[in-house]
Amino acid sequence: MKNLKIAYQGIAGAYSQQAIYNFFSQYKLKVEPIPNNSFRELFETIVNKDALGMVPIENSTAGSVVECYDLFLDYELEIIAEFKLDVNHCLLCLPDSSLEQLTQVMSHPQALSQCSNFIDQHKLQALSVFDTAGSAKKLVELQDKNIGAIASMLAAKQYGLKILKSNFQNNKNNTTKFFLVKSKDKNYEFQSKFLNKNKCSVIFKTRNIPSALYKCLGGFATNQVNLSKIESRPVPGSKFDYLFFIDFDGNPKDKPVQLALEELNFFSDQVTFLGCYHKE
Numbered sequence: 596m597k598n599l600k601i602a603y604q605g606i607a608g609a610y611s612q613q614a615i616y617n618f619f620s621q622y623k624l625k626v627e628p629i630p631n632n633s634f635r636e637l638f639e640t641i642v643n644k645d646a647l648g649m650v651p652i653e654n655s656t657a658g659s660v661v662e663c664y665d666l667f668l669d670y671e672l673e674i675i676a677e678f679k680l681d682v683n684h685c686l687l688c689l690p691d692s693s694l695e696q697l698t699q700v701m702s703h704p705q706a707l708s709q710c711s712n713f714i715d716q717h718k719l720q721a722l723s724v725f726d727t728a729g730s731a732k733k734l735v736e737l738q739d740k741n742i743g744a745i746a747s748m749l750a751a752k753q754y755g756l757k758i759l760k761s762n763f764q765n766n767k768n769n770t771t772k773f774f775l776v777k778s779k780d781k782n783y784e785f786q787s788k789f790l791n792k793n794k795c796s797v798i799f800k801t802r803n804i805p806s807a808l809y810k811c812l813g814g815f816a817t818n819q820v821n822l823s824k825i826e827s828r829p830v831p832g833s834k835f836d837y838l839f840f841i842d843f844d845g846n847p848k849d850k851p852v853q854l855a856l857e858e859l860n861f862f863s864d865q866v867t868f869l870g871c872y873h874k875e
Contacts, residue, residue: 606729607628655766672869685750701724799841
């Protein structure tokens, strides 16, 4: 079997690349990670280059990745799996540097914020760059012993950097949730390994009637279907109209889910089923 092409946002050493390796190692499948500069480029790669995509959707500290939610409106994609990656931030430096020599540290703004206690304690100047792996690559280019980078263990290995400290973020329970997605018109042999499909994701837009959202969600309550997430996003090009993204437990083959979806469809102008997959 040839290597599976899996697109991700970022450069080599990104946490998304680590998520790809960790997820597919469970199934003993070989992969070819494909880096992309932006989330839109990632979605384009999935659609146009016969690739799957590892899409970050939510972080337990920083919240939802709203750009990715919005992009699901523009592309015909299906969620086929969910994966949660524990984020282990590492402080990296050049091989011949040390913590005592550092005066500055660079990384993505979220990573800097998530490690602010350590940064403040050691009186380091925080420098924002585009992404975590990018900070590791830039450090190698700069060859400055006074600068450190916050990135993954994979990035340290990728760019030959020394790890001064690991897992030093303020909140040790720092986890990012990813969706593994594919084009709706593509199917892959390995999907037969995903047996327990017990969670679904849907996008919907309510009808313009009183209590519309209440009525859309009422079917889940009356049929005992557990909603695990609801996220609202502005309708592109509108003035204060909203779409809603929901995650709920169950499978469309279950009668309670079928009844809940019937009510949702009745009180909605638009419903898009994003996929049914295994709940991590």
